[in-house]
Amino acid sequence: MDAQQVAQVTEMMYALRNPAGIPTFPIIFIGLGVLTFALHILFVQLMLGTSAITLYGAFNNNAYWRRLGAAMLEISKVSVSVAIVVGVAPLLFVQVVYDPHWYTSNVLSADWVIAFIVILILAYWAMYYYYFQNGKNQDKTLQPKSRWSMITSLILMLVVGFIMHSLTSQILHPELWKEWYMQNGKLDYSGTQLHAYNIWRYAFFISMAIPVTGAMLVTYRRFKSVREDADHDYLNWAAEVGKKWIKVGSVISTVLYVAWMATLPETAGNFATSVWGILGGVAVIGYALWAQLRLKGEARFCSYMALPMALVIGLIVAISREMLRYDILNGFFNYNFMDYKIVMDWYSTGLFFLTFAIVGGVVLSYFLTIAWKSGQTVGVYTPGATVNKLGTLSIWIVALWIVQFFVVGFYVWAQ
Amino acid sequence: MDLISLYPTWYEPTVGSGWVVALIATFHVLASHTSVGAAMLFAYLSHKAYREDREDLLDFVKKYGLFLLVFTYVAGSITGPGIWYSTTVASPNGIGALIHSFVWKWATEWVFFVIEVVGVYMIVYLVGRVDKRTHMKISVIFGMASLATMLIIVGILSFMMVPGKEQWFADGGYLNGFYGTNTFAQLGMRMAFMFTMTAVVGGIVIAGIKDPAFKKEMARKLGWLGIISTLIGAAMFQWYLTSVPDQALLVMENRLPDYFVPSIMIVLAGTLAYFIITMLRPQMIVQGFAGAMTIIILVAGLWPEETARESMRKPWVAGQYVYSNQVIGKDVPGMDIKSQLPTIEKVGILKAHPFTPDHLKEVNNGNMIQAGEFIAMTYCSNCHSPSETGIRPLHRYFPEGVSQERVAQYVKGVLTTGNIAYMPKMPMLDSEAEALAAYLVLNNDGGQAAVTAAIDTEIEQRERALAEQKAQDKVAAVDLQEGK
Numbered sequence: 043m044d045a046q047q048v049a050q051v052t053e054m055m056y057a058l059r060n061p062a063g064i065p066t067f068p069i070i071f072i073g074l075g076v077l078t079f080a081l082h083i084l085f086v087q088l089m090l091g092t093s094a095i096t097l098y099g100a101f102n103n104n105a106y107w108r109r110l111g112a113a114m115l116e117i118s119k120v121s122v123s124v125a126i127v128v129g130v131a132p133l134l135f136v137q138v139v140y141d142p143h144w145y146t147s148n149v150l151s152a153d154w155v156i157a158f159i160v161i162l163i164l165a166y167w168a169m170y171y172y173y174f175q176n177g178k179n180q181d182k183t184l185q186p187k188s189r190w191s192m193i194t195s196l197i198l199m200l201v202v203g204f205i206m207h208s209l210t211s212q213i214l215h216p217e218l219w220k221e222w223y224m225q226n227g228k229l230d231y232s233g234t235q236l237h238a239y240n241i242w243r244y245a246f247f248i249s250m251a252i253p254v255t256g257a258m259l260v261t262y263r264r265f266k267s268v269r270e271d272a273d274h275d276y277l278n279w280a281a282e283v284g285k286k287w288i289k290v291g292s293v294i295s296t297v298l299y300v301a302w303m304a305t306l307p308e309t310a311g312n313f314a315t316s317v318w319g320i321l322g323g324v325a326v327i328g329y330a331l332w333a334q335l336r337l338k339g340e341a342r343f344c345s346y347m348a349l350p351m352a353l354v355i356g357l358i359v360a361i362s363r364e365m366l367r368y369d370i371l372n373g374f375f376n377y378n379f380m381d382y383k384i385v386m387d388w389y390s391t392g393l394f395f396l397t398f399a400i401v402g403g404v405v406l407s408y409f410l411t412i413a414w415k416s417g418q419t420v421g422v423y424t425p426g427a428t429v430n431k432l433g434t435l436s437i438w439i440v441a442l443w444i445v446q447f448f449v450v451g452f453y454v455w456a457q
Numbered sequence: 458m459d460l461i462s463l464y465p466t467w468y469e470p471t472v473g474s475g476w477v478v479a480l481i482a483t484f485h486v487l488a489s490h491t492s493v494g495a496a497m498l499f500a501y502l503s504h505k506a507y508r509e510d511r512e513d514l515l516d517f518v519k520k521y522g523l524f525l526l527v528f529t530y531v532a533g534s535i536t537g538p539g540i541w542y543s544t545t546v547a548s549p550n551g552i553g554a555l556i557h558s559f560v561w562k563w564a565t566e567w568v569f570f571v572i573e574v575v576g577v578y579m580i581v582y583l584v585g586r587v588d589k590r591t592h593m594k595i596s597v598i599f600g601m602a603s604l605a606t607m608l609i610i611v612g613i614l615s616f617m618m619v620p621g622k623e624q625w626f627a628d629g630g631y632l633n634g635f636y637g638t639n640t641f642a643q644l645g646m647r648m649a650f651m652f653t654m655t656a657v658v659g660g661i662v663i664a665g666i667k668d669p670a671f672k673k674e675m676a677r678k679l680g681w682l683g684i685i686s687t688l689i690g691a692a693m694f695q696w697y698l699t700s701v702p703d704q705a706l707l708v709m710e711n712r713l714p715d716y717f718v719p720s721i722m723i724v725l726a727g728t729l730a731y732f733i734i735t736m737l738r739p740q741m742i743v744q745g746f747a748g749a750m751t752i753i754i755l756v757a758g759l760w761p762e763e764t765a766r767e768s769m770r771k772p773w774v775a776g777q778y779v780y781s782n783q784v785i786g787k788d789v790p791g792m793d794i795k796s797q798l799p800t801i802e803k804v805g806i807l808k809a810h811p812f813t814p815d816h817l818k819e820v821n822n823g824n825m826i827q828a829g830e831f832i833a834m835t836y837c838s839n840c841h842s843p844s845e846t847g848i849r850p851l852h853r854y855f856p857e858g859v860s861q862e863r864v865a866q867y868v869k870g871v872l873t874t875g876n877i878a879y880m881p882k883m884p885m886l887d888s889e890a891e892a893l894a895a896y897l898v899l900n901n902d903g904g905q906a907a908v909t910a911a912i913d914t915e916i917e918q919r920e921r922a923l924a925e926q927k928a929q930d931k932v933a934a935v936d937l938q939e940g941k
Binding site for chain 1 (some may be wrong): 463477524527534536542550554557558563568574578583585591595597604609629630633678794814838899912
């Protein structure tokens with residue numbers, strides 16, 4: 043591309059920005075976008091990995107695999123929900139600073155965007171169908187029924203993953219948008235095509251499901267081992283499978299990461315050999331080394347650290363991914379998200395961060411404490427005084443939030 | 458710079474992009490309102506179970522919760538972002554306007570949304586695994602968090618119809634955009650509706666209760682909840698109508714289908730009758746009856762109500778400044794937003810649109826139909842489908858055999874000047890108006906087949922001309938080399 047063509051693309055991207063501007067500094071949205079993407083992709087990978095174990099268990103006659111498959115189905119169901127709810131945040135933030143790119147990419151493949159919604163619902167319902175067919179079995183070693191529905195669910199989940207991957211890839215090619223809008227010399231308003239993908243990038247993110255699920259298995263053993271009715275032989279076996287998955291999976295993912303970096307578009311310049319390009323791969327292979335060093339034997343503390351470590355690795359990869367986008371759009375096309383028009387709104391900015399920290403922090407601490415403790419208790423769990431107080435505090439905090447909504451609202455209304 | 462913020466157009470010929478949004482949104486409204494109402498009902502039942510030490514109420518919460526988890530939380534949590542997706546492809550500047558003004562509001566809702574999703578799993582799966590007091594506390598938090606999600610989203614939905622306060626146009630500010638009469642009227646209406654839906658959908662679960670006494674107790678509870686909320690909802694709807702702009706009422710009176718008012722009245726009467734019958738004779742509640750009632754409310758009540766709310770906003774799609782065709786049609790000094798109409802009036806829509814192909818930037822005889830189609834897709838297709846079916850098809854608005862001259866007069870005299878109250882002003886150069894007229898007449902007479910054939914001919918002629926030009930250039934270059 044010559045300089046004039048690049049300038050035209052830059053002008054187009056700037057023209058597409060929303061004239062309403064944004065209510066605070068753009069870097070904050072990017073930061074939150076990266077953080078929440080790392081969380082989202084962790085649960086996506088958990089969902090895929092645990093679904094795969096459920097399927098493997100369903101087709102395997104080994105009693106341990108059958109039990110593990112049933113246990114991982116519970117985690118898979120919750121992971122889909124959490125992946126969806128956490129995924130809302132990066133979806134929100136990408137529209138704020140990269141709206142020209144996200145909206146164009148979506149409109150050009152609109153049928154797939156709509157299909158994404160339908161396919162995801164079907165995938166989730168297929169998983170629940172499998173659960174309702176088998177969930178009530180007391181004997182988890184029996185051969186499960188309706189295995190086709192779990193296969194369908196996993197395949198459909200991979201399809202929605204690919205749609206999202208493609209939409210994200212299309213963002214990186216503003217030079218091709220107008221070309222994609224024309225098919226065989228005619229304008230194409232149909233949105234029937236996905237125009238860009240990088241199979242290595244897609245495979246890399248999917249493959250990360252292996253080490254992440256390995257981390258889940260290691261944590262599972264540690265979490266369940268304190269229960270009075272724990273079957274230690276089974277749990278130790280599961281943890282050994284998990285350790286293997288972390289190590290082998292990280293190596294596989296590193297190879298795919300290198301392949302992704304080797305196939306970046308020309309507009310990415312030297313990103314693959316830049317600090318962030320290299321750091322992403324080093325972090326992934328570093329996970330295998332960490333597992334080798336820290337997950338020996340009982341590893342009582344580090345077993346609980348396996349999932350947080352996976353999140354840290356995912357966060358580094360998410361930063362690399364964001365830097366790649368910045369390198370292409372700013373480095374090559376001179377589109378700098380940092381100069382987005384700001385119409386500062388301190389009230390709504392402050393309200394979010396306070397809600398996030400106080401409401402989110404206190405309530406989720408309470409919820410997760412209850413979930414954690416009840417999961418480790420045989421029979422009915424009755425919390426102690428401190429946890430009870432945390433519950434009461436949570437109720438008051440949420441109630442107070444609702445009160446402030448109406449107080450501020452009525453005041454503004456009355457003005 | 459004469460480019461404006463217009464994206465490519467997505468054209469869905471069968472039902473139209475607008476109806477795709479409406480379908481997803483209506484389904485989401487059903488799922489989300491039922492979820493929020495049920496969350497508050499769970500808080501009440503769980504509290505009662507704790508106070509009276511009753512297992513049966515918690516058992517009901519578990520059954521209803523699991524049912525909701527699968528049918529409304531799963532579908533609701535996906536169709537929620539699904540509305541973003543569908544509006545992104547159907548109305549990118551409409552959703553963009555909301556996102557850029559209320560990003561933190563949505564982010565705040567997301568915090569409650571996370572609490573809600575974790576909470577629903579805990580409510581369902583911890584029955585019998587934690588003590589009743591703890592379950593009650595979880596349920597209360599869950600109920601309030603669900604309500605908070607509704608409080609937040611209603612302010613944003615109200616802004617779509619009209620910014621909270623007129624002051625927002627002059628001074629900007631999130632609070633001025635968010636809070637206003639319409640916000641509170643709509644909030645009251647939606648809260649009432651969510652309890653109605655909770656009572657109706659709850660019937661599906663009541664149908665499965667074996668114990669006649671308990672079944673009767675729950676049928677009465679939900680029946681009263683349904684009757685009171687339906688009546689309050691009807692009153693709130695009247696208040697809501699007083700809070701919308703006059704323009705919206707005008708559209709409602711003139712443009713809504715004839716079946717709208719009777720349909721709403723029949724659903725209202727039917728819903729009340731349903732609750733009375735189920736209270737008097739709980740044994741009549743079987744899953745088929747309750748399920749059918751849910752579908753009836755969805756199809757005959759919710760669908761007309763949501764589509765009416767969409768239609769009433771016309772010609773705007775968000776904040777009374779973004780037209781339904783995505784053009785910004787009004788200055789908003791408080792947000793430093795400038796109307797894009799002067800730019801279009803100056804250079805024409807084809808040159809102002811960032812995605813116009815180079816060969817269509819100026820209308821000529823060789824691209825008339827392509828340019829006309831591009832303009833129709835940009836300006837018209839969001840509200841009027843160029844196909845036979847879909848949303849308010851264009852062919853219904855032009856008599857058969859209408860002349861191009863007559864249509865061009867209409868375009869120049871009515872559309873470019875903005876003389877129809879519920880349609881956007883659509884500035885065009887004369888040549889663009891002629892191209893649009895040519896396309897509309899061809900589409901009216903011969904449909905998509907005729908348009909496609911004409912465009913194919915234009916492309917073929919252009920390619921031939923380009924090939925001839927290339928050949929001539931080659932000959933000229935050879936001549937130059939040979940020194941002729």
